Structure formats: structure tokens, C-alpha cells
Amino acid sequence: MDTPEHPDPDAARAERNRRMVEDWRSGASIAQIAQRYGLSPNWTGALLRRNGADLPETGRGFKLDLDADRIVTAYLDGATVREIADAHEVSYGKVYRLLQQHRVPMRPRGGRPTQ
Structure with a gap:
């Protein structure tokens, strides 16, 4: 009603x-x-x-300019790919590919390094 x-x-x-x-x-x-x-x-x-908006085609999603330096620094400081993805509201794969493109050494899967 x-x-x-x-x-x-x-x-x-x-x-x-x-x-x-x-x-x-x-x-x-x-x-x-x-x-x-x-x-x-x-x-x-x-x-x-x-709903009729004329948006440029960008593939599967829309292009989001990410601060690569900030993401690389966060990862090198110990944040996980998942934490970074969640913080920037993007997919795990997008963050992973950005790190790969910047030749960041990746930690083994499973989370943060142990002290």
C-alpha cells in the first residue's frame, strides 16, 4: 500500500x-x-x-583510479590483499593485479607474516 x-x-x-x-x-x-x-x-x-545514462564502456566494471603508492605501502606494511580490497571497495583480484604490476614481492597466502 x-x-x-x-x-x-x-x-x-x-x-x-x-x-x-x-x-x-x-x-x-x-x-x-x-x-x-x-x-x-x-x-x-x-x-x-x-536507466538510460550514457556511460563509457570499461569492460566488466567501471574504472576506478586507485592510489597505487598507498596500496603498495599498505601491503608492504603488513596489510593483507583482502584487507586492502575491502578498504578500497574493490575486488581482491584488482588489488592483486595492481601489486603484480608494481612488482611487489608477494607473501605466501594465508595472511600476515608471523613475528
Whole structure:
């Protein structure tokens, strides 16, 4: 039932999606829109595409500029690939590939080195 106490969830999503497309067309980035609406960047890109936004094709996801120096430093300081991926809201594979591209010596799987 669509009442002030119980708004229609489909209508609310449709309105959110309309506002997201409007934000995109006004120049907001996917990352900004995702943060504004509390969504993941990948889901935000998918919703924008589904709702008529003309986004550039970037393969499986959208391109996110990561601070490679910060990621390499975090890994060398002992953070795990999973921790870094979670902190930057990207996949494990994306962090792993970035570390490989920067020729970072990888620790054995299974977590942090023991002291």
C-alpha cells in the first residue's frame, strides 16, 4: 500500500534511479553518486546504464583510479590483499593485479607474516 506511512518501495527506487541519472548528467562521477546513495560503485554503474545514462564502456566494471603508492605501502606494511580490497571497495583480484604490476614481492597466502 502506498501511503505516507508506507511508501511504495518500487516507486522510491524508481525516483532514486531517476535522481542518480540526473546527477550523472549534471557531471557527478560514479563514485560520487555511489557515495551519495550508499551503493557500491559497480552497482551504481549498472543502475545508471539500466536507466538510460550514457556511460563509457570499461569492460566488466567501471574504472576506478586507485592510489597505487598507498596500496603498495599498505601491503608492504603488513596489510593483507583482502584487507586492502575491502578498504578500497574493490575486488581482491584488482588489488592483486595492481601489486603484480608494481612488482611487489608477494607473501605466501594465508595472511600476515608471523613475528
